[in-house]
Amino acid sequence: MTHDQTFGSDDPELPMLDAEQAALLRRLAAPHMREGHRYSLRDLGHLCRQAPVERWPEVVAGHFARLREAGRGGEGREELLRGTHARLLPEDAITPDLAGSMRYVRKAADGLVLAYALDQPTSVRILTDTDVERAGAKELAEAARANLMRVEVRHEEIPVEGGAVLHSLYGDSPFVASQALYLAQAAHRATGESLPAEGALVVVPTRHNLVYHPIADGSVVAAVNSLAGYAMRAHGDGPGALSPRLYWWHRGQLTSLTVIDDVERSFSVQPPPELLSRMKSLIRLAPAGRIRTRASGAAPDTGEAARRLGESLTRLAGDPSGLAGVFADAVTLAHARCADDPRAAHVDTWDAWALALQLGTLLFTGGQPQKCVLGDAVEVEVSGEGVTPPADVRAWLDAVYVAVVCRDWERVERLCSVPLELLRQDDAVDAYVVHWADTLRAYFTRQPMDAIVPKLLAAMETSVPQTLTHGPEAFVNHIDYQPVAMFHRIVAGDHEAFGKALSEALDGHRAYWGDAPAPRARVALGPLAMASLARGYGFPVPDELPYLPKYLLDGQRIEDVPRP
Incomplete structure (x- = not known):
């Protein structure tokens, strides 16, 4: 990403003045410079620009008088500790003739240095090494930071x-x-x-x-x-x-x-590459509603969302190229329905989940046309033939999670036959996401446990905060990683540890989303899938849990879904 722009005038220190004005200011400042006061003229240039030219001699003289007054020094230790602030300065403010007496100054970033400045009633004085020594370097650093952070803004x-x-x-x-x-x-x-x-x-x-x-x-x-x-x-x-x-x-x-x-x-x-990676990940996550943003503060209109989804679904009958977007919208609607129907007891809620199941499988595995229904008004045949599966690991995980929740093991197995090479092409996710997908692929295609466990350990080891370069840390810790932790307890057969992992997942979901009305806040999809899987193995999972719709969790709302 680049953003190019030209800048400047002929005098890089005085870009706010034209060439004639810059030359005049330098002539007026020259006598003061000869007295040994060699400071940057940038601030003085701004002062002069705001004053009539006939007043410039007065402005210049006053400026250097204040600098001389501020430069006297000699304050006691307590006065220095009481009035000194950490201060950013332009790198060129510390001129060569000043640098020798200000060795404590350090670079803060390109173009900026960190110095200490004493705030006085009529001026601000940059401290010298002698001042720092008199106050004590460690004590002065602590006081300078504390004083700075008390400044009113x-x-x-x-x-x-x-x-x-x-x-x-x-x-x-x-x-x-x-x-x-x-x-x-x-x-x-x-x-x-x-x-x-x-x-x-x-x-x-x-x-x-x-x-x-x-x-x-x-x-x-x-x-x-x-x-x-x-x-x-x-x-x-x-x-x-x-x-x-x-x-x-x-x-x-x-x-x-x-x-x-x-x-x-x-x-x-x-x-830099690390920031670009984070930005790319955020761009993928935010519009999909996967992370909490300011935009997630408004409750969705499920009726309007269903209407738009119905229109998109109808268009798919003639042109399946938009399947990825329609699948994402179906997943969003399935979540949103659970705001008004938190137990998923109503047929409209089930229809949305069933539709997401069909579209997700068609998107990643293709297939012959099948009847897709949304409410009473929309019933169309949608085909996955000719659709190119996207290199979008989280969309694939959504499809798998939805299929597990719907207990459609045939579709789960089809989804897990998607080549890992496709999922690896997703360059907007951290490594743990791909390892997690690989773990599920191995598990649901019945690979031996000796093959599954190393993949699971790789997902766990690459999800620690210090390894993350893409996903937001809070999202990873509270949302994205939780199904991995729950699955770990499932394959270990540890009922007690699974219960704790499930509780932590729901606590994390609550901590991350708070009271946001965003669709993804209504249902903890990954934990719901893992809890559904665990129930099938006889793990004790309570029926009434927040963010896990009861009749999806216990399977009582599950109905037959049309196939080709």
Whole structure:
């Protein structure tokens, strides 16, 4: 993914001024520079741009007077600990003549350094090595972080095109943007919500604001484009310009996604492979309703969903190429029906599950036309002939889960004959998902247990958080992995451990979805399939459990499903 744009003027330090204005400012600043005050002119350029040219000498003199006042130093240890803040600065702010007395300054990210700044009544002074030594390096680091995170900020949510919501933290303090160093704490303080394990996209165009987007759903692509463009524009507006780059905050580290070509005077956004993988996975998961997003906060209209599905189903009779999408919609409707019918007692609910069973099997295994029914109004023949099965492991798992819930073992076996090579082509999932699919394929095609167990262990070993590079950690832990843990207890024949695994799966489902009315929140599909399987082996599974519709779990709602 790239996002290219040219930038700049002839003077890279003063892009906000034209060539004539930049030359004038440098002439006015030269006498002060000769006095040894060699600071970046970027902030001064923004100040001058906002003032009439005839006032520039006064603005320049006042600026350097404040710098001289701030540079006197000599504060006591307690004053330093009380007033020092961690602060992000542009990398070029630490000029060669300053670097020798500020060896403690470290790089925070491309284009940014972390320094300590003493907040004084009329100015802000960047500390020197002598100051750090006087205060104590460890004590100063702790105080600087604590003082920074006490800085008051205002919070605003900004919806942008593409469904993304940006969070803007802003204020009068020159330390606001520096809170990006500790973004998880800053975000929680401002919103009351934690950042996802995948982190956030963040920009710090000026010292007075930072804007971030949690990497939580498929809107991340829209956020990349919006944030990258905003950072470039706002950085040029100043004052207090900090960085025009887009960063990925992840596990306490800032990684630049912006690549700047100084020769071509252009920039592009180039996420690293790990982030690209996560983004691709989120793009697949979010529209399919598999993960909790802002969009999942609205209850679906099942009547309207059924009407649209009926129309799509009718079109399939003449053109089966849209089978993948219609199957996904059928699975969604099957879940949604259980909102009003949590026990799956009604025929409309069963019809939706039966339809999902038929379409999922046709999608992945093909087959002759068969009668598909939805309500009283739709009855069509749908064929799987000529349909290319998608390289979509989670869709395949949905089809298998639905077939297990419906106790259609012939269709389960057909689904498990799908070549593993096809499922391996899915590049939007972590390795454990493919290993899990391979485990089910081996199990339902009656391979020996010596062949099944290594596949199951591979699924378990590759699902730990430190190995994940695609799926959101919370989704994997609470939702996606739970059927694996339950199946492990089934093949071990451990009734007590299975009961605990089932309880943990339902607790995880509740913890992840909360009170969201999204269709996937209504039924824990994977655990329902594993609980249905376990009941067939005599495992004690209670009839009344949340997220497991009673008459699907005990099989009493199961009816014959048409075949070719």
